[in-house]
Amino acid sequence: MILISVWGCGIDSSVSVIELNKNWNFKSSTDTQWNTASVPGTVHTDLITLGKIEDPYYRLNEHNLQWIDKENWEYQSNFKLSKNDLDKQHIELEFLGLDTYSKIYLNDSLLLQTDNMFRTYTKDVKSLLKIGDNKLHILFDSPIKKGIKKYDALPYKIPVSDNDLSKIGKVEDEKQVSIFTRKAGYHFGWDWGPRLVTSGIWKPIKLKSWNHHKIEDLFIQQNSIDEKAMLTAKIEVDADLENKKTKVEIFVNQELIKIVDTQIANGKNNLEIPFEIENPKLWWPNGMGAQVLYDVEVKITAGSYIDTKSHKIGLRTIELVREPDAVGSSFYFKVNGHPVFMKGANYIPQDVFLTRAKKENYIHILSSAKEANMNMLRVWGGGIYENDEFYELCDEMGLLVWQDFMFACAMFPGDSSFLDNVKQEAIDNVKRLRNHTSIALWCGNNEILSAWENWGWKNKVIEEQSKEVADTIWKAYDDIFHNVLPEVVNMYDNNRAYWPSSPGSDFGEKESFEKGDAHYWKVWWGKEPFDNYNTAVPRFMSEYGFQSFPELTTVEKYTLPEDHDVYSDVMKSHQRSSIGNETIEEYMLRHYKKPKDFASFLYVSQLLQAHGIKVGIEAHRRNRDRCMGSLYWQINDCWPVASWSSIDYYGKWKALHYTAKKSFQNILISYENKKDTINVFVVSDSLKSVPALLNIRLLDFDGNQIKEWKKQLTIDENQSKKYLTILKNDFLKETPHNNLVLHTELLINERILSENTLYLSPYKSLDFPDPNLSYSITQEKDHFKILLKTQKIAKDVFLSSDSNANFSDNYFDMLPNTEKRIHIKKSDLETLESFKNTFKVMTLIDSYKRINHDNNIATH
Structure with a gap:
């Protein structure tokens, strides 16, 4: 693909670009047969496409694929150039990402050697190119073999964490060689990832040709922001020219705001051009304001040639x-x-x-x-x-x-x-x-x-x-x-x-x-x-x-039914923490009743993870006078795995x-549950104060109100503050702890701004009734809608289906005698009937008892 931009009559673009992403083949250096390759890509993904290896993420396949990183691999491609292509003054090959040790040959001449997958390598190649077919050949050395040589050459041992899974990798004497190679560390394994050490062309290769001058880099430095935004365009220009008179133009949102006449010399040039943006609109982090972005473009014209470069920037300090x-x-x-x-x-x-x-x-x-x-x-x-x-x-x-x-x-x-x-x-x-x-x-x-x-x-x-x-x-x-x-x-x-x-x-x-x-x-x-x-x-x-496990629909993608035990070989292999599944179970039994089956164990593990991190988030936010992140x-x-993630590999949101x-909502109600008191905090990340009604109700699981507290308040901006203290003795003497929930709402003009609940006993001690939960499903345009109704408290309502989309809410509590509306995006292939056939709902009590939930008739 050639990308050329042209400005004005009689003005030629200085730079043209061809991305070399076609006609690639690859093979192991020990093989004779070349196979079709994708670029950008990796050896592993090319082997998968050809059917030469099984899915590395399925069951235990990863363990059988450790031979790949011990091989050297070769990639080659042919590309055609015309006389016009070769007429440019300068022609360069730009390698945006090579993984990792490579020797690059252009038309059988050694062009370059690389040893860092994070670097960009650029080389002038005009003298090596020819009209017609040109051949690019890249040899990738095994990162393991290279690493072993460097490991053996060092007269001392450098400490490396056990995340370098050299045992799984079947490395000679289990040598941990990852540190010697400037390559993504997690490819060598981690306590949430597999060991699959890749090689290949992982970012584009571009053939860039230019006449006269080329903008090599543009940096828009922000100096100060007040009534005006004071900025500097720092421009790196390569030049090969006779006419040194040059015009630099700066555009903001396509409006010309500055013209400078200057001179550039042969070779490297560094220009610094100050400019201003009047009445700047600020860029704000999510939740604090808009993300205004300005399109800043620099255009350099010299003689009959131009080059441009642009960036989108937000103005902020x-x-x-x-x-x-x-x-x-x-x-x-x-x-x-x-x-x-x-x-x-x-x-x-x-x-x-x-x-x-x-x-x-x-x-x-x-x-x-x-x-x-x-x-x-x-x-x-x-x-x-x-x-x-x-x-x-x-x-x-x-x-x-x-x-x-x-x-x-x-x-x-x-x-x-x-x-x-x-x-x-x-x-x-x-x-x-x-x-x-x-x-x-x-x-x-x-x-x-x-x-x-x-x-x-x-x-x-x-x-x-x-x-x-x-x-x-x-x-x-x-x-x-x-x-x-x-x-x-x-x-x-x-x-x-x-x-x-x-x-x-x-x-x-x-x-x-x-x-x-x-x-x-x-x-x-x-x-x-x-x-x-x-x-x-x-x-x-x-x-x-x-940690938690993914939900069952995800686990089924990498397992067979006989693997459905958290201590099976497959489930243990898709758990890379040395204390993983045992630790989840230990914490789970501290907080919850023992789940009745495998699917319930997965579900409760997510509730456990969500509960623990919720405690942490709220503690940090309540104490924002000390902690600010x-x-x-x-x-x-x-990859699909038991891990600390909140979104699994397939994009499903966990609890x-x-x-x-x-x-993380901007205004949060949070409880500080002490021995004799419950302190009610309101935390605000808003930059404005907000008047609100604090409404607290103590309910039993059947919906009976035991006690109520109300308070009019002003939520102070950008801080955490305790607004109410509740004495436990006021209500706990006469009422059992195991069927009570404290529910708090912040309301503005009867609209709920924030809400939270607190249970007064550990979850495993709570005496949950059958919630008598029912639901109906309807279809509307590109969404399915679920209406849920419950007569008694429904704890941790979990909705699941075979859909790849996420529900608008999930793993939520429903107070007695309430209803809740949920929606989920409909795919092109789904019908109301097909969605209904895979839709399921469960609550915490279902994880250890068998409860039937009524499904009302779904209608369009």
Whole structure:
């Protein structure tokens, strides 16, 4: 495909682009037969398409495919060029993503060698091209064989977490070699992912040709925003010209706002052109205002040639505020001058095979985040610097991005070639992403400082090797995270903050709950109770979480019926936490009655996860005078698995995601349940105060009202405040605890602004009656509508079907004598009858008893 833009009569576009995505073949280096390949793609996905391997995600197939990463692989393509194509002054090949060790031959001449899947490689190729057929041939070396050579060559051992699943990978002597290769760490396995170490051309290859001049890079730096937005267009221009007189034009939303006459010389040119936007409209995070984006285009005309480049930008200020206070030191983000509580989750790549994640997958995950009232996602450091469309969607949806550099849970080499490679990787990606309004923070790594200081790595190296080895390993850490990366950020994006390690309290200072950010894993790994979230409150919680299983319709996609036991080989293989299924069951029996069957176990695991994280989210938000961020681990999966995700691999929202949507809403009612009192808080992330009626009712499970409290109040803006204290002795002496629910609503003109419930005994002690739940289903245009009615309390109502869509609400409670309307999008192939045939409803009592729910006749 050739993309050429032409401006005006007699003006030629300087640059043309051909994407080389056709006529590709591949083979193992030990084979003689070439096979059709897809580019962009991976070896694994090409083998799947050809039927040469089974689905790696199905049952135990992953374990039989570990031979693939021990092979060397070859890709080749032929492309035709005309005399006109070759007449351009400069012709370059641009490789946007090669995974990972490659030798590139153009017309049988060695062009380039690569060793970093995160980098862009560009090479001038005019002298090697010819009219007619041209051949591009790429040899990919096995990342495992390469890693073993580097591992064996190093005279000491570098600590790596057990997430490098070298045993599953059948690596020689189980050597953990992932750290030696600048490649996505999760490909080597993680405690939520498979080990499938890919190779291939994972991003486009482009043939770029140009005459006269080419805009290599454009950065729109925001200097200040007031009545005017003061900006600078920083332009990198390559030139090969005789006429040096040049005109630079800047357009904002297609309106010409600045013209500059200047000169550019042969070679590299750096231009800085200030410009202004009058009466700027601000960009706001999700829930705080609109996401206004300006289209800024730079056009450079010299002689009879032009080139253009543009970016969509939002105008906003953002700063990481770290100031001494009564607790220690603050850690929060201020956007457009206002402190913002960050609500969100950690994000991992959406598939092990990266090219499978299409735009519709990005839209689904990110719109799900937006719909769940999130305003921040953390792009975690063991995956990839995400594709451009990820950040474009975050810009559009108001989702700020905490951006890790790609280092996680391991120490790394520190030789000069490795450091140089990392520096160029950082430059490539900071320059690529810095125009995105959504980028809020650059973070050096995930959990490496904690591992060195708190997990015993440093002491183990000293004990088993030597103090000198420990110093060498630490110097590499210091060089990468305290020198190379912050220097790149300072040079190329100095208006944004850099944070060296998550969690951490400062440069080289380990995690503290008094300053910096925290990862709290004593719930789950430490087996501590969910209630500990109420007291373990840091300045910013950037990781915490609890696992659940996907729902049965998802599990059925990767299992057979004989696998339907959480301790079967297949279910254990699709659980990568070393304490996984046992820990889910242990916590489950603390809180719930034992589920009666496999499907019920899956369902209750999701209720358990949602309950635990709800405790954490509400504790963080109630204590926003101390804590200003709550990012749970994790929003999504990269394969079908039991994990910490709130959305499973197939896009189904778990109970956690529906619960997070309620817990992250801008105005939240939250209970602080003490021994003798219940404190009722209202938390607001709104920038305006709101008058409201607080209405609290104590009900039994049959719907009888025991007591009521009402209070007129004004919800103060952007803060958490206790508005009412209820004494338990006022009502618990005469009433049993196991059939009571406290329900609170905030109302504005009789419209419910927010609501929440509190049960006064553990769930497993509650005496739930048969809810007498009934439902009817109707069809309206592109949706099915479900009307539910209950006579008595219905706890954790779960709706399921074979539909790929998600219900408008799910896993919800219904108070006695109430009804609720739910809708779900209809696919083109579904009918009312087919939907009814797979639709099911259950409540918590169904997980341990057998209850029949009436289905009224469904009508159009």
